Amino acid sequence: DIVMTQSPDSLAVSLGERATINCKSSQSILYNSNNKNYLGWYQQKPGQPPKLLIYWASTRESGVPDRFSGSGSGTDFTLTISSLQAEDVAVYYCHQYYTVPLTFGGGTKVEIK
Amino acid sequence: EVQLVESGGGLVQPGRSLRLSCTAFGFTFGDYIMSWFRQAPGKGLEWVGFMRSKTSGGATHYGASVNGRFTISRDDSKNIAYLQMSSLKTDDSAVYYCTASPPDPTGAAHPVYWGQGSLVTVSS
Numbered sequence: 092d093i094v095m096t097q098s099p100d101s102l103a104v105s106l107g108e109r110a111t112i113n114c115k116s117s118q119s120i121l122y123n124s125n126n127k128n129y130l131g132w133y134q135q136k137p138g139q140p141p142k143l144l145i146y147w148a149s150t151r152e153s154g155v156p157d158r159f160s161g162s163g164s165g166t167d168f169t170l171t172i173s174s175l176q177a178e179d180v181a182v183y184y185c186h187q188y189y190t191v192p193l194t195f196g197g198g199t200k201v202e203i204k
Numbered sequence: 205e206v207q208l209v210e211s212g213g214g215l216v217q218p219g220r221s222l223r224l225s226c227t228a229f230g231f232t233f234g235d236y237i238m239s240w241f242r243q244a245p246g247k248g249l250e251w252v253g254f255m256r257s258k259t260s261g262g263a264t265h266y267g268a269s270v271n272g273r274f275t276i277s278r279d280d281s282k283n284i285a286y287l288q289m290s291s292l293k294t295d296d297s298a299v300y301y302c303t304a305s306p307p308d309p310t311g312a313a314h315p316v317y318w319g320q321g322s323l324v325t326v327s328s
Contacts, residue, residue: 122310131314133249140301140318141249152316184249188305188314191265193239193251 093117093187097196103204110172112199114185119165122189129189132161132170135198136181144183145170177203206230206317208302213322216292224287224322226302234258237305237313238278238285242298243321252276252287252300254313269295292326299323 094117104110120129128148133141143152145161148168158173172179180203185196212224226238239254253266255276264276275288285302300322303315 125310127310129312129314140321142318143314143316146314146316186249186314188312191251192267193254193313195249195251198248 092192093120093190093194095185095187095194095196097183097185097199099199100197101200101202103202104172104175105204106177107174108204110175110179110201112170112183112185112201114163114168114170114196116166116168116187120187120189121165128164128168129187130161130163130168131186131188132159133184133186134179134181135184141184172201175201175203206304208304208317208319210300210302210319210322213300213324215325215327217328218292218294218326220292221288221290222292222324223289224300224302224324226285226287226319228283228285228304228317231304231317233283233304234280235307237307237311238276239303239305239313239315240274240276240285240287241301241303241315242296242324243301244295244298247298250298254305255285256311256313257307260307260311289324292324294326297324297326 096115130148132145135141149161182198207229209227240252255264273291278285302319304317305313
């Protein structure tokens, strides 16, 4: 199984400041034939289902604010919130869909400092 | 508007069965991979399994913890996906989410649409 390791477990950032979440996969999730990384990022607020923010590691889902961006390739990935807003308080998960079993990182809780 | 609506959750005794339904609205259901995920209270997300579209062969895949006990099926004429759960254990207690993944040439199954979730509690 591909193990997804997120860091940090929690993060407190001041409003308007940058938040950075890291995700590392135990093996490469880059599919060489199409040069795509099979990595998504999800945001989950209390009592709500996860919401897709980023797929293919760096493609922003329609309607997602451009302060959210994804980067990385192979085994190392990053989700960046360029200017944290109050509504961004949530748990964020990375997710690999390269192969079954599909797996998630353990989550990163983002709070306001 | 895209919507996934789960139903069928509730309290069930260990060893019994339960079937969840997921009714889809607002997209071409038959073209999508339908998946189920779950989340135990206060825990992270766990993949349960998925079923490919009939045009892609309709294959199913399951996580190790449910393989052999859970079955995913779909009725494209009704836009409904099902999760049949049998031999339920207390560890199966969770919110179960139905998701839909758009067609992809490589068969990638990243969930785009999520339902609101259905709570399943397995307890005597």
